[in-house]
Amino acid sequence: MAIFKRVSKEYIQMNYTHYALAYGIYPIYIGKLHHESPTVEVRNWFPEWGLTFLDNIIQPMLTLLGKENMFMFKVTGEIKCDEDNWLPKMQRLKPYEESSHWQEFTLSQLDAAICDLNKMRANPDFPVWVDNWVCDQLDCALRFIEYSKDKHNCKSMAKDAYNMVADALLVLDLFSCKNLYDSKHDISNLEKYIKSKSKNK
Structure with a gap:
């Protein structure tokens, strides 16, 4: 769970590019926006089962509408690489x-x-x-x-x-x-x- 097993700031900056809301509701980190399958991680302090729960509700509805395997999200901001803080930490x-x-x-x-x-x-x-x-x-x-x-x-x-x-x-x-x-x-x-x-x- 992202509540107890939180990912580090450095890991987030290395692997994801934007903050987003899955299905316009659930907070996530997201990368590879222009790919068919973007990389997704539930944001720190939110449980992973929350996104799974939404998937189980929304995906069957999309299937009924003939829109299978669609992962909808709303980008809310860019993840900026804080190199000034990260590099000194690596050097220490x-x-x-x-x-x-x-x-x-x-x-x-x-x-x-x-x-x-x-x-x-x-x-x-x-x-x-x-x-x-x-x-x-x-x-x-x-x-x-x-x-x-x-x-x-x-x-x-x-x-x-x-x-x-x-x-x-x-x-x-x-x-x-x-x-x-x-x-x-x-x-x-x-x-x-x-x-x-x-x-x-």
């Missing part, structure tokens, strides 16, 4: 504590990347070379996470793993928003896109 952590933070962030994003990749694979036009590139990034990130645990909690390895998964998510977003399926095998374009996005952060 001991190396093994900071490594654990990056490992946690990476694994949460890894799950999201795998989910997105599986959805992209449903499109027969999704380029195999992009699929392979993303898989290489995710596989390498997972190995870095395991290595960071073994080598005295190496924080730089854990952070590198996070950056790899973040790059993979950027590329998946690029191919989900634009019709690039006919583009030639050109990894340099992906790298340029990643760098341009990183500069804007």
Whole structure:
């Protein structure tokens, strides 16, 4: 429950972009607004069963109206990344504590990347070379996470793993928003896109 197992401010800022109301009623954090399946988390201090309860009431009504699998929400505000407060906190952590933070962030994003990749694979036009590139990034990130645990909690390895998964998510977003399926095998374009996005952060 989000009452007792509250998510941290850092986790919210890393994984969600907006505050919203599910079905215009229930407070949630939400990310990936432009995807078919946005990421959702019940806001701190509200029980998760409340959203489940609403789902069980509203979804059958939508089914009767011929609108299956619709998750309606109203955006109420943007979640701003408070880097001035977050970075000093990370800097005060001991190396093994900071490594654990990056490992946690990476694994949460890894799950999201795998989910997105599986959805992209449903499109027969999704380029195999992009699929392979993303898989290489995710596989390498997972190995870095395991290595960071073994080598005295190496924080730089854990952070590198996070950056790899973040790059993979950027590329998946690029191919989900634009019709690039006919583009030639050109990894340099992906790298340029990643760098341009990183500069804007």
